[in-house]
Amino acid sequence: MTSLTGRSFLKELDFTPDEWRSLLDLAAQLKQERRDGVEQQRLLGRTIALIFEKSSSRTRSAFEVAAAHQGAHTTYFDPTGSHIRGKESIVDTALLFGRMFDAIEYRGFGQDTVEQLAEHSGVPVWNGLTDEWHPTQTLADQLTIREWVDKPLDEVTIAYLGDARNNVGNSVLAAGALMGMDVRMVAPTQLHNTDEVVAQARAVAEQTGARITLTDDVAAGVAGADVIYTDVWVSMGEPKEVWTERINLLTPYQVNAAVMDATGNPDVIAMHCLPAYHDRNTTVGEEVYQLTGMEALEITDEVFQAQREVIFDQAENRMHTIKAVMVATLARN
Ligand code: CP
Ligand code: NVA
Numbered sequence: 001m002t003s004l005t006g007r008s009f010l011k012e013l014d015f016t017p018d019e020w021r022s023l024l025d026l027a028a029q030l031k032q033e034r035r036d037g038v039e040q041q042r043l044l045g046r047t048i049a050l051i052f053e054k055s056s057s058r059t060r061s062a063f064e065v066a067a068a069h070q071g072a073h074t075t076y077f078d079p080t081g082s083h084i085r086g087k088e089s090i091v092d093t094a095l096l097f098g099r100m101f102d103a104i105e106y107r108g109f110g111q112d113t114v115e116q117l118a119e120h121s122g123v124p125v126w127n128g129l130t131d132e133w134h135p136t137q138t139l140a141d142q143l144t145i146r147e148w149v150d151k152p153l154d155e156v157t158i159a160y161l162g163d164a165r166n167n168v169g170n171s172v173l174a175a176g177a178l179m180g181m182d183v184r185m186v187a188p189t190q191l192h193n194t195d196e197v198v199a200q201a202r203a204v205a206e207q208t209g210a211r212i213t214l215t216d217d218v219a220a221g222v223a224g225a226d227v228i229y230t231d232v233w234v235s236m237g238e239p240k241e242v243w244t245e246r247i248n249l250l251t252p253y254q255v256n257a258a259v260m261d262a263t264g265n266p267d268v269i270a271m272h273c274l275p276a277y278h279d280r281n282t283t284v285g286e287e288v289y290q291l292t293g294m295e296a297l298e299i300t301d302e303v304f305q306a307q308r309e310v311i312f313d314q315a316e317n318r319m320h321t322i323k324a325v326m327v328a329t330l331a332r333n
Contacts, residue, residue: 010111010127011171012135017208023325027139031320039070048072048073048326053108063105066320066323090116101121105128109130135174138172144310147313157184158225159229159263160184162233163234165197170193177212180208180210184213184215230272232297233298247294251294272298272299
C-alpha cells in the first residue's frame with residue numbers, strides 16, 4: 001500500500017483508486033478496533049487547527065471526536081473569531097498555522113483556499129467542505145454502502161438526485177468514478193456537473209470501469225439503482241433568493257416513495273449527507289412550508305424515517321473515515 005503520510009486531502013481526484021480504497025479499508029479497521037475496545041492512539045500529542053468559515057454539526061464533531069480518540073488536540077476557529085481573511089490573508093494564515101499546528105482542517109468557500117493552505121503551510125490540509133468538493137463525505141458514504149449493500153462497490157449503482165453540481169454532487173461523481181461504480185447524476189440539465197468535472201470523472205472511469213450517466217429523466221436514472229442519494233437544494237453560501245427557482249426546478253427530483261419504487265429494487269437504500277429538510281421542524285423547513293405548502297423538500301419524511309438507520313450510520317461514519325484520513329496522513333510510521 002502506498003503511504004499517504006504527509007499528504008493533504010483536498011479532493012477525491014488527487015488520489016488513485018488504490019489510495020482511496022486504502023482509506024476505506026483503514027476506516028473499517030479503525031471502526032472495528034474502537035468497537036472491540038482495542039483502539040491505539042496514533043496521533044498522541046499532535047495539534048490540529050479546525051477552520052470553519054461555514055457552519056457544521058457533523059464534520060466538526062467528527063474531527064474533534066476522532067482527534068480525541070487518537071490523542072490529538074484540536075483548536076476550533078469559528079467563522080468570526082479569528083483574523084483569518086479579515087485582517088490576515090489565507091497565505092499568511094497558512095504560514096502562521098504551519099508553525100503552530102501539525103495539520104489543518106478547512107471548511108469554507110473556494111477550493112483555492114484549501115489549495116493555498118496546503119501549498120503554504122507545509123503540513124497536511126484536510127478539506128472539510130468547499131463550494132466545489134466534499135471528499136470526507138464521500139469516504140463516509142462509501143464505507144456506509146460497503147456496510148449496507150451486499151456487493152463490491154464496482155457492482156453498485158448509485159443515483160444522485162438534486163443539485164448535481166454542488167460540492168456533494170461533484171464528490172459523489174468523482175468518488176464513484178474512482179471506485180468503478182455505476183453513477184447516475186439525475187438533475188435538470190442546468191444543474192448538471194460542469195463539463196470540466198464530468199471530463200475528469202470520465203478520465204478516471206476509463207481506468208476503473210465506472211459507468212457515468214447524466215440525465216434529467218428520473219425514471220431512467222433510478223432504474224435498477226442500489227442507492228438513491230440526495231442533498232439540500234440550496235447549499236451554504238448561496239443567496240436566499242435562489243430558493244424559489246431551485247424548488248421549482250428540483251421538486252420533480254424529490255426522493256419519495258415513488259422514486260424508491262421506480263428503482264425496481266426492493267433492497268434499495270436512500271442516503272443523505274445531512275442536514276435534511278424532511279419535515280417542518282427546522283426554521284428553513286417551516287419558512288418554505290409557509291411559502292409553498294411543501295412539508296418536505298429533497299426527501300420526504302416517509303422515506304427519511306424508513307431509511308433512518310442507513311442515514312445515521314452514514315453520519316457516524318463521518319467520524320471513522322475522518323479518523324482514517326487523519327491517521328493515514330499524520331501518524332508517524
Ligand atoms: N454532512 C455534513 O457535512 O454535515 P455538517 O454540515 O453538519 O458538517
Ligand atoms: N451541499 C451542502 C452540503 C452540506 C453538508 C452545502 O454545501 O450546504
